Amino acid sequence: MSLILEGFLNTVALTLLSFAGAVLAGLLVAVMRIVPVPLLRAAGAVYVEVWRNVPLLAWLVLFVFGLPEVGVKMPLFWTAFTAIALYEAAFVAEALRSGVNSVASGQGEAARALGLSPRQSLRHVILPQALKSVVQPLANIAIALTMATALAGVVGVVDMTRAAQRINLELAQPLLVFTGVGLCYLVMAAGIGFGARVLERRLA
Amino acid sequence: MFDAPGPRFRRRVFWVSVVSGLVLLGLVALGLRQFAAGGQLEPDRWRPYLTWPVWRYLLEGLWSTVVAACATGVLAMAGGLLLALRPNRFTRAYAEVMRTVPVLLLVYVMLFVLPSFGVNLPLFWKLVVPLALSHAASYAVIFRAGVSAVDPGQREAGLSLGMPDGVVTRLVVLPQAVRHMTPLLVTQAVSLLKDTSLGYVVSYTELLFNGRVLANYNGLLIQTFIVVAFVYLVVNLALSRLAHRLEAARARTAR
Numbered sequence: 001m002s003l004i005l006e007g008f009l010n011t012v013a014l015t016l017l018s019f020a021g022a023v024l025a026g027l028l029v030a031v032m033r034i035v036p037v038p039l040l041r042a043a044g045a046v047y048v049e050v051w052r053n054v055p056l057l058a059w060l061v062l063f064v065f066g067l068p069e070v071g072v073k074m075p076l077f078w079t080a081f082t083a084i085a086l087y088e089a090a091f092v093a094e095a096l097r098s099g100v101n102s103v104a105s106g107q108g109e110a111a112r113a114l115g116l117s118p119r120q121s122l123r124h125v126i127l128p129q130a131l132k133s134v135v136q137p138l139a140n141i142a143i144a145l146t147m148a149t150a151l152a153g154v155v156g157v158v159d160m161t162r163a164a165q166r167i168n169l170e171l172a173q174p175l176l177v178f179t180g181v182g183l184c185y186l187v188m189a190a191g192i193g194f195g196a197r198v199l200e201r202r203l204a
Numbered sequence: 205m206f207d208a209p210g211p212r213f214r215r216r217v218f219w220v221s222v223v224s225g226l227v228l229l230g231l232v233a234l235g236l237r238q239f240a241a242g243g244q245l246e247p248d249r250w251r252p253y254l255t256w257p258v259w260r261y262l263l264e265g266l267w268s269t270v271v272a273a274c275a276t277g278v279l280a281m282a283g284g285l286l287l288a289l290r291p292n293r294f295t296r297a298y299a300e301v302m303r304t305v306p307v308l309l310l311v312y313v314m315l316f317v318l319p320s321f322g323v324n325l326p327l328f329w330k331l332v333v334p335l336a337l338s339h340a341a342s343y344a345v346i347f348r349a350g351v352s353a354v355d356p357g358q359r360e361a362g363l364s365l366g367m368p369d370g371v372v373t374r375l376v377v378l379p380q381a382v383r384h385m386t387p388l389l390v391t392q393a394v395s396l397l398k399d400t401s402l403g404y405v406v407s408y409t410e411l412l413f414n415g416r417v418l419a420n421y422n423g424l425l426i427q428t429f430i431v432v433a434f435v436y437l438v439v440n441l442a443l444s445r446l447a448h449r450l451e452a453a454r455a456r457t458a459r
Binding site: 035036037038039040043049050052053054055056057058059061062065066069070071072143146147148149150151153154161164165168169172174175178181182185186188189190 | 209217220221224225228238239241242244301303304305306307308309312313316317320394398399401402404405412415416425426429430432433436437440441444
């Protein structure tokens with residue numbers, strides 16, 4: 001039973017930490033893709049295309065088994081965290097970018113006509129509106145990330161899915177164990193969805 | 205969004221470009237130094253990836269990946285269509301559950317649970333069935349969103365012209381729904397192709413699993429998985445490009 005608890009805590013920790021990391025890195029990439037500097041735009045685009053077109057499992061394998069060979073040694077949990085956060089950052093960046101693009105162009109033009117500087121118009125006109133339309137996509141990414149943390153189990157992190165598989169070998173109670181773990185994921189996703197709805201109402 | 209840049213702004217863009225270019229170069233140099241220090245840049249460690257037998261093995265893996273992805277796609281789309289056409293409490297709950305439970309958990313159920321109940325499928329289906337079960341829910345959501353994005357006036361107009369209900373659906377609603385869905389269908393196809401990498405867990409000989417076998421055999425771990433990642437990248441980029449090309453061609457003929 002302690003194994004299941006360890007797995008559950010690892011999954012929760014991995015989800016929260018890598019989501020925070022993904023939002024930070026994704027914000028950076030999204031800014032790179034929006035600023036009027038061609039070089040940064042290109043770098044941001046390359047980042048997004050490379051990370052989201054290669055399976056997360058391939059990234060995890062490359063990071064967990066490959067990084068030690070080039071002299072980067074980290075605890076397993078943090079290696080998995082890095083790979084997941086960098087992978088999901090590509091999706092976060094796209095969500096943020098399309099949030100900014102979804103603000104009607106008339107809004108930016110109106111701000112400009114009022115004499116606001118680019119920075120002012122971003123801060124007071126564009127971003128507040130973009131923020132609201134970005135909540136739901138980000139919540140979907142968070143739910144996908146919760147599911148994605150299960151892949152960390154394949155490379156050795158004892159997460160909830162991995163724990164379920166191990167316990168099943170001992171207990172031979174497959175229905176109970178796997179349904180229970182499935183329910184845990186459901187509850188986590190429901191929590192994220194609920195939080196997103198509350199946040200959306202606050203921002204409205 | 206912004207005014208046409210003036211001289212001061214252009215100067216600032218120039219300096220930002222220079223600084224960020226240096227930072228990016230520095231990062232690349234740091235990475236290369238790290239690789240060189242581990243001896244990973246030795247030509248000997250990369251040469252096998254210029255030979256045909258190695259590539260034939262990887263391409264065989266890629267072929268299995270594509271086969272599994274196609275089988276999953278067909279099954280998942282059929283399932284998604286069924287789910288989308290019958291919106292009731294059960295199908296909604298199914299979609300909700302499948303969109304939150306990791307595919308890996310379903311794969312484990314296939315691998316470790318069902319055999320003890322006497323259900324022991326071949327490896328291929330142990331990978332395809334969980335993927336199809338999970339992706340069917342995503343397809344159902346896409347289909348439903350695509351159909352509801354079509355203006356209801358379109359259906360009403362068709363009906364008022366005296367077309368039967370089925371004809372309206374087929375000739376008026378679906379073609380427009382497909383146009384709304386195309387970007388999502390492409391994203392979904394890419395995500396499906398990526399998910400077949402779970403063959404690594406099932407021991408189905410797809411691209412990532414073959415990469416593992418190859419790395420175990422020749423000990424060139426980093427090189428192998430970088431090449432494998434590159435193959436995934438090329439295939440998925442080609443898939444997205446192709447879809448955009450088709451979409452553009454269709455948009456031209458539609459007008």
